[in-house]
Structure formats: structure tokens, C-alpha cells
Amino acid sequence: MRRRLLLLRHGEVDYFPQGRPVPPEGVGLTERGRAQARAVGALLREVPLDLALHSGLPRTEETLALVLGGRSVPVEAWPEFQEIRPGRLKDLPDPRRAFLEAFRPQSLEERFLGGERYQDFLERVLAAYRRLLERAWDTLLLVAHGGVIRALLTHALTGRPGFLPLEVHPCGLSVLDLGEEGALLRLHNLTPYEPLPQDRRSTMEALWEAYRS
Numbered sequence: 001m002r003r004r005l006l007l008l009r010h011g012e013v014d015y016f017p018q019g020r021p022v023p024p025e026g027v028g029l030t031e032r033g034r035a036q037a038r039a040v041g042a043l044l045r046e047v048p049l050d051l052a053l054h055s056g057l058p059r060t061e062e063t064l065a066l067v068l069g070g071r072s073v074p075v076e077a078w079p080e081f082q083e084i085r086p087g088r089l090k091d092l093p094d095p096r097r098a099f100l101e102a103f104r105p106q107s108l109e110e111r112f113l114g115g116e117r118y119q120d121f122l123e124r125v126l127a128a129y130r131r132l133l134e135r136a137w138d139t140l141l142l143v144a145h146g147g148v149i150r151a152l153l154t155h156a157l158t159g160r161p162g163f164l165p166l167e168v169h170p171c172g173l174s175v176l177d178l179g180e181e182g183a184l185l186r187l188h189n190l191t192p193y194e195p196l197p198q199d200r201r202s203t204m205e206a207l208w209e210a211y212r213s
Helices: 031-045 059-070 094-098 118-131 146-158 203-212
Strands: 001-011 052-056 075-078 138-142 173-179 182-190
Touching: 001 146, 031 059, 052 059, 059 075, 059 138, 094 203, 118 173, 138 146, 146 173, 146 182
Parallel strands: 001 138, 052 075, 052 138
Antiparallel strands: 001 173, 173 182
């Protein structure tokens, strides 16, 4: 029997209020992000959960709390599932290119926005994923980040580290069924608050526009 892993990106946040970047470690949800999380909570209300994880950052912890809505589910924080860490944006020689090519590195030795190496990020995320699979559970909800979810889906579907061209919207829900035969992607990037997303920009395109404004 396959186990079911629910992957959920945190709700909408604002990394550049009034055009100024804020430390991503402390940013919380916007009001729209809270509404997005409540919409996911309504969708999952009758889904039995053995365990729920967040990355330890406020935006994932808050999203998970709103999704659970007081349900009695064991909750754990796994910092290994925190988002890939950027560097100092003002030090980037070509910030536009760094944003728009962020998850299309030519080499995993490159750094995300001048910060964490892609290789180091993938190693910590996939090591945590393997540890998670060693635990006993049937249905698990992980609230994490866009890069983390993309890395997990890429590994589950291809068996290799890297980044498939998958978009993950705020509070986008993906469902992986895991068995001895491998992984089955049942669902990707469902946004119950907006079933057909109108925004055709990628996450990094939207972030670039917010940064440069």
C-alpha cells in the first residue's frame, strides 16, 4: 500500500514591503496568504493526517497552523526543509539574470542569488527526505517552500538531484504517493483559492519585479 505525502508551499508573503527587502527568515504571511491557507484547510479538513511538518520559519509554521485549524495532529519543525538561502542582493553583479535564472543553474556548484550553493541545498533537503521516509506514517503533510518542493518532486520523479521546471504557487498543494515501485505524482500545484491561477509569471519573475520596483 502506498503512503501519501502532501507537499504544500506556504501562503503569500511580501519580501519587499515598500520596495525594501526584509530578512526572509522572519517574514510572515500577508492577509491574502492567510486566506489561502484557510482555503487549503477547508480542502483537507476530512483528510486523516498522521504527522504534519513545517520548516521552522514563521511563514511555514503560520501556514500549517491555519491549515490544521486546531486539529489534533502531531506537529514537528524540520529546519532542513528551509528554503535555499540567498546572499546579499545588492552584491549581485547582474541581479536580473540572477533572479530569472535562479532555478536553472548550469552547475550545482553555483549559488542561489549569491548565497547557498545548489549542491549544499539539495544535499540537506534530500537527506531530510530520506530520514522522513524511514519514519512510520501513512499520510503526512509537509509545509515548506517553493524550492524545497521543486527539489523533492524532481528527486521523486527522476531519482536525481536538480530542479524540473515546475511552478509552485503560494499554498500550492502537490500529492505524492510513495511505494516500493517508486513515486506517483497524483496532483501538482492545486490552489483551492484560485483553481486556475491567472498569474503567468514564475515565482522568480514576480520576485524580480517586486525587487526592482
